[in-house]
Amino acid sequence: MSKKVLVFAETKDGKLRNISFEAITVGQGLSEGGEVIVSLFGPEASQYVQEVSEYGANKVYLLEDESLSTFTTDAYTQALCQLIEEVQADVILMGHTAIGKDVAPRAAARLGLGLASDCTGAELENGNIIFTRPIYAGKAFQKKVFNKGKVFATLRPNNFDIQKNPNESEVVSFQPVIKDIRTIVKEIVRKTAGGVDLSEAKVIISGGRGVKNKDGFKPLQELAEVLGGAVGASRGACDADYCDYSLQIGQTGKVVTPDLYIACGISGAIQHLAGMSNSKVIVAINKDPEAPIFQVADYGIVGDLFEVVPLLTEEFKKALV
Numbered sequence: 001m002s003k004k005v006l007v008f009a010e011t012k013d014g015k016l017r018n019i020s021f022e023a024i025t026v027g028q029g030l031s032e033g034g035e036v037i038v039s040l041f042g043p044e045a046s047q048y049v050q051e052v053s054e055y056g057a058n059k060v061y062l063l064e065d066e067s068l069s070t071f072t073t074d075a076y077t078q079a080l081c082q083l084i085e086e087v088q089a090d091v092i093l094m095g096h097t098a099i100g101k102d103v104a105p106r107a108a109a110r111l112g113l114g115l116a117s118d119c120t121g122a123e124l125e126n127g128n129i130i131f132t133r134p135i136y137a138g139k140a141f142q143k144k145v146f147n148k149g150k151v152f153a154t155l156r157p158n159n160f161d162i163q164k165n166p167n168e169s170e171v172v173s174f175q176p177v178i179k180d181i182r183t184i185v186k187e188i189v190r191k192t193a194g195g196v197d198l199s200e201a202k203v204i205i206s207g208g209r210g211v212k213n214k215d216g217f218k219p220l221q222e223l224a225e226v227l228g229g230a231v232g233a234s235r236g237a238c239d240a241d242y243c244d245y246s247l248q249i250g251q252t253g254k255v256v257t258p259d260l261y262i263a264c265g266i267s268g269a270i271q272h273l274a275g276m277s278n279s280k281v282i283v284a285i286n287k288d289p290e291a292p293i294f295q296v297a298d299y300g301i302v303g304d305l306f307e308v309v310p311l312l313t314e315e316f317k318k319a320l321v
């Protein structure tokens with residue numbers, strides 16, 4: 001049976017985030033020939049219409065209210081709830097991003113819906129929607145079958161293929177009623193300077209306590225620049241004040257699934273693995289041949305990261321010119 005799929009398209013720094021395109025492609029697969037409706041929030045929303053149409057949006061809802069110009073939990077939750085009711089969506093998809101993690105459970109609870117969060121797979125089987133999601137810190141995967149009612153899910157970034165499917169989207173303006181916002185955004189202060197977004201990076205070079213100090217991250221930064229990647233860290237490195245907590249990957253940090261994850265001087269504690277073990281290719285560099293990180297690594301290099309990382313950087317520079 002054809003379905004109406006509502007996708008919350010997320011923007012950051014004036015650009016649509018990749019997860020928005022992943023969600024549109026997933027939505028098309030789940031709609032069974034129905035409609036993929038994409039929502040865009042904020043006064044600048046109309047500038048993204050063309051792009052979401054190229055990826056296959058059938059309809060685009062613009063919520064251009066001034067109160068949606070920067071994210072607040074209250075405004076976004078109210079707007080999303082009203083939109084879900086307005087379009088009578090059968091399936092609602094958001095990224096499992098900071099915004100998705102905040103808004104999706106609230107909206108689901110307010111509307112009395114279930115929520116499959118942090119999904120890494122989505123498929124249709126005999127008309128049922130089946131989401132796959134990691135449990136027990138990524139040690140096992142659970143399949144959630146939805147066979148009736150509305151379906152609400154957040155999707156883990158970097159886990160779904162993106163396909164372009166250009167469409168002439170119908171554009172609809174929707175004015176939500178937003179009131180009682182309890183937070184005021186006065187200023188946005190960035191903890192990390194520009195660069196590639198860690199949660200959507202295709203290549204991540206991560207440092208652990210083995211980097212020894214703040215300067216120890218420099219060779220990792222150089223390698224990341226050559227590979228067009230981002231720098232991450234273990235909690236060990238963050239706790240030791242070698243880097244900012246915004247770089248932390250793991251159970252209590254960011255969950256990432258890049259194509260290539262290079263762990264440098266990271267022992268491989270279970271809490272770290274929870275954030276990166278689904279990476280497509282894992283390379284570990286560690287002095288200790290018994291380090292647990294080697295158990296999940298596709299390639300292991302036993303050696304001093306301060307010797308190995310600069311050599312890798314030099315070789316990649318030669319290979320990539």
Ligand code: FAD
Nearest residue numbers: 208209210234235236250251252253265267271272287305
């Ligand atoms: P260590 O375990 O000290 O490992 C350092 C490694 O560097 C060693 O294997 C050593 O052989 C190697 N090394 C040293 N020098 C060199 C060198 N020159 N060249 C190459 N290798 C070298 N951790 C996370 O990462 N993310 C989380 O989200 C997280 N959440 C947690 C939540 C809870 C509730 C708890 C209790 C812990 C959590 N932790 C988390 C902490 C986790 O248990 C580990 O303590 C932490 O991951 C260890 O960081 P590390 O591997 O950098 O340090």
